[in-house]
Amino acid sequence: MAESLPLLLRAARGETVERPPVWMMRQAGRYMKVYRDLRDRHPGFRERSENPDLSYAISMQPFEAFQPDGVILFSDILTPLPGMGIDFDIVESKGPLIEPAIRTAEQVDNLRPLEPAEALPFVGEVLTRLRQSVGNRAAVLGFAGAPWTLAAYAVEGRSSKNYAVIKAMAFQEPELLHRLLSHLADAIATYIGYQIDSGAQVVQLFDSWAGQLSPIDYDTFAAPYQKRVFDAVRASHPDTPLILYISGSAGVLERMAATGVDFVSLDWTVDMADGCARLPESVGVQGNVDPGLLFGTPEAIRERICDTVRKARGRRHILNLGHGILPGTPEENARVFFEAGKSVNDLLGATA
Structure with a gap:
């Protein structure tokens, strides 16, 4: 029965639900002591x-602590880059490092097709275990990651x-960049299909x-490849809802909706009412509480959630949230x- 499916899945498919489902980008990570202990x-x-x-x-960890809906x-x-022949490391306080960077036609030509089951079996194992553990809760x-960002x-x-290096490639060697993006x-x-x-x-x-691109360059180097991903996934898995998130997306919201995605995730720099007005009614919205608000008082958090909903x-x-939860956020x-x-329905009823 549909009612037995998880709330977030039902909402993402467009069904009428009792309340908006809630989860949090980067909800597993550095703000949690249990994660920091494991990291040590x-x-x-x-x-x-x-x-x-x-x-x-x-x-x-966050499911056990907070029972989010996702x-x-x-x-x-x-994570999938090594499966294509692009190795990387992530250095604490420095972020990702890719050496050598991909900058020549020979390097692009030598990239391998991705075989996820062979290159990334751990991803499949974890997802299978998660489904088994959370069931319909x-x-x-x-x-x-989308093609432009990768x-x-x-x-x-x-x-x-x-982003001077990739923009130089975009404007000096666009054909090479398009081959990489393809x-x-x-x-x-x-x-994603895997x-x-x-x-x-x-x-x-x-x-x-992609928020670092001008609208005209978003139309050239980001949106067509987002759409290429969405079209391919929808052809093979038509019932799986897809969400698109761009940091700093205020200038391209309408363009995001035109990629054929099911949900646009708004960052906190766009008022939720304005975002809804700018997007077609057929496109759902995700977000968009400022992560910095979680350093505030419980009353402020509740008030902003009510405003957003x-x-x-x-x-x-x-x-x-309108971006990932920040390190140092009080649990x-x-x-x-x-x-x-x-409990947002009760909170809204109390403030009506």
């Missing part, structure tokens, strides 16, 4: 994300403030750095966020 014992990020026992345990795979957007979420990391070789789009579509086959019920695509009423809405305030989200 296993300091390598790739060990934590690619050892299935560790990834499973970390994925379950449990998301603990992994990284760069929560939806299991998968995720992947290309930005691969070409820059690290995080960047101005390869990444096909690989990511395959990767996640769904392994147990993911909803999948979010992170194009974290009130402004999204009448739309498919998944309550979330009790994360608890307030989840509890307020689950």
Whole structure:
């Protein structure tokens, strides 16, 4: 029966639900003491994300603590890159490092097609275990990085403030960049299909750095490849809802909706009412509480959640932060966020 399916899955499919489901980007991670203790014992990020026992345990930590409506795979957007021949490391306080960076036609031509079951079996194992563990108490979420963002990391070789290297490639060697983006789009579509086959019920695509593009360049280098991923996944897995998130997306919201995605995840720089007005009614909204608010008082958190949910009423809405929860956020305030989200109907009734 549909009623037995997880709330988040029902909401993402467009069904009428009793309240907006609630989960939190980066809900497994550094703000939790249990995670920091595990990190002290296993300091390598790739060990934590690619050892299935560790990834499973970390994925379950926020569910065991807060019972959100979604449990998301603990992994990284760069995880599939080695399966294509792009190795990386993640250094604490420095972020991802890719050496050598991908900058030549020969390097692009030498990239391999992604075979997730062979290259990333730990991802499938963790997702299968998560589904078995949470049953219908929560939806299991998968995720992947979008082609532009993965290309930005691969070409820059690290995080960047101005993305000068990949933008130079875009404007000097656009054909080379399009070949790289095409390869990444096909690989990511395959990767998402593998996640769904392994147990993911909803999948979010992170194009974290597409907000660094002008609208005209978004139309050229990001949106077509987002759509290529979505079209391929929908052809093979038509019933799986897809979410698109871009940090700093205020200038391209309408363009995001045009990719064919089911949900647009809003960051906190857009008012929820404005975001809903700018997006077609057929597209759901996710978000968009400022993560910094979780350093505030419980009263402020509850008030903002009520404001967000009130402004999204009448739309498919998944309550979330407008970005990942910040390190140092008090765990009790994360608890307030989840509890307020689950009791939002009562809170709104009290303030009506």
